Amino acid sequence: MPYLIQQRFKVFMKKYVVGVDVGGTNIKLGLVHPRGVVIARSHFPTKPFSSSKKKLIGVLAHEIEKIITSQGLKDKDIAGVGVGVPGLVDFDKGVVRFLPNIPGWKNVPLKAILEKKLKLPVYVDNDVKLITLAEWKFGAGCGVKNLICLTLGTGVGSGLILDNRLYRGSANAAGELGHMPLNEKGPACNCGGFGCFEKYVGNQSLFALADQVMKKSDMTTQKMFALANAGNLKALQFWREAATHMGNGLVGVVNLLNPQLIVIGGGVSNNEKYLFPTIKEVIKKRSMSLQGSMVKIKRAKFGDDAGIIGAQVLVDNA
Numbered sequence: 001m002p003y004l005i006q007q008r009f010k011v012f013m014k015k016y017v018v019g020v021d022v023g024g025t026n027i028k029l030g031l032v033h034p035r036g037v038v039i040a041r042s043h044f045p046t047k048p049f050s051s052s053k054k055k056l057i058g059v060l061a062h063e064i065e066k067i068i069t070s071q072g073l074k075d076k077d078i079a080g081v082g083v084g085v086p087g088l089v090d091f092d093k094g095v096v097r098f099l100p101n102i103p104g105w106k107n108v109p110l111k112a113i114l115e116k117k118l119k120l121p122v123y124v125d126n127d128v129k130l131i132t133l134a135e136w137k138f139g140a141g142c143g144v145k146n147l148i149c150l151t152l153g154t155g156v157g158s159g160l161i162l163d164n165r166l167y168r169g170s171a172n173a174a175g176e177l178g179h180m181p182l183n184e185k186g187p188a189c190n191c192g193g194f195g196c197f198e199k200y201v202g203n204q205s206l207f208a209l210a211d212q213v214m215k216k217s218d219m220t221t222q223k224m225f226a227l228a229n230a231g232n233l234k235a236l237q238f239w240r241e242a243a244t245h246m247g248n249g250l251v252g253v254v255n256l257l258n259p260q261l262i263v264i265g266g267g268v269s270n271n272e273k274y275l276f277p278t279i280k281e282v283i284k285k286r287s288m289s290l291q292g293s294m295v296k297i298k299r300a301k302f303g304d305d306a307g308i309i310g311a312q313v314l315v316d317n318a
């Protein structure tokens with residue numbers, strides 16, 4: 001069938017995707033329309049089941065079936081299931097190589113196990129890659145040919161869209177921007193490296209910087225946001241310093257990949273008004289002039305739904 005007719009046929013058929021976002025705390029599910037709209041959601045906590053892989057996968061399969069029937073749909077209405085996990089995945093084989101935050105997950109053939117249980121096509125990928133796909137296809141980076149999607153949180157991750165394709169690297173492990181060294185003599189990181197980007201802009205480092213600036217021991221980025229809104233000069237200085245680290249980390253990426261757009265998501269990106277102007281200023285000042293002058297910075301469009309919506313793109317592109 002010619003490609004265009006095939007695409008129209010797909011939309012006409014209105015085949016839905018079940019998106020699954022596996023996190024260390026919760027597992028979120030969503031039923032996603034072909035145009036990226038989530039029509040039903042559910043979730044369950046990870047911890048009660050994380051002692052046994054078999055138990056966790058069993059509950060997951062049950063919840064997937066439940067969300068399909070909850071909308072009066074049958075298996076024939078479902079194009080497939082997309083699962084995002086926080087770790088290393090062999091995408092071609094559908095094997096979860098390693099999940100740092102869920103114990104015991106090493107070399108789990110999740111695709112094969114779920115396909116056997118569900119009798120539906122299943123695709124498994126790294127969660128940040130799914131977030132990147134969602135922002136590129138339906139979100140802040142819609143229609144952009146080259147973009148970087150940066151996720152800021154406890155960990156710092158990224159996904160790369162290069163020449164209109166998700167760039168995976170040799171082992172589907174490309175995009176670890178959080179572990180790009182900014183300082184060869186910097187603090188040691190869990191990855192084995194030193195002075196990684198994450199050690200400057202990950203949540204723990206931002207909290208430590210906030211404590212240091214405010215001379216307290218219980219500061220958070222939310223508190224620093226409130227203080228900055230009240231005009232506190234130290235809090236404003238904190239945001240300037242945090243954003244300078246972010247901008248510096250992105251300068252190398254802008255020079256290397258020449259993206260049109262950097263999409264920034266994750267909790268800290270809520271503080272856009274204190275972060276983005278400085279990030280832009282640092283990139284403009286320190287990047288090579290052509291690359292630095294053309295790159296735009298935008299906040300991610302999707303919050304908690306990003307991984308689920310990305311699952312739709314993953315299944316659709318498979």
Ligand SMILES: [Zn+2]
Nearest residue numbers: 179189191196
């Ligand atoms: Zn590292």
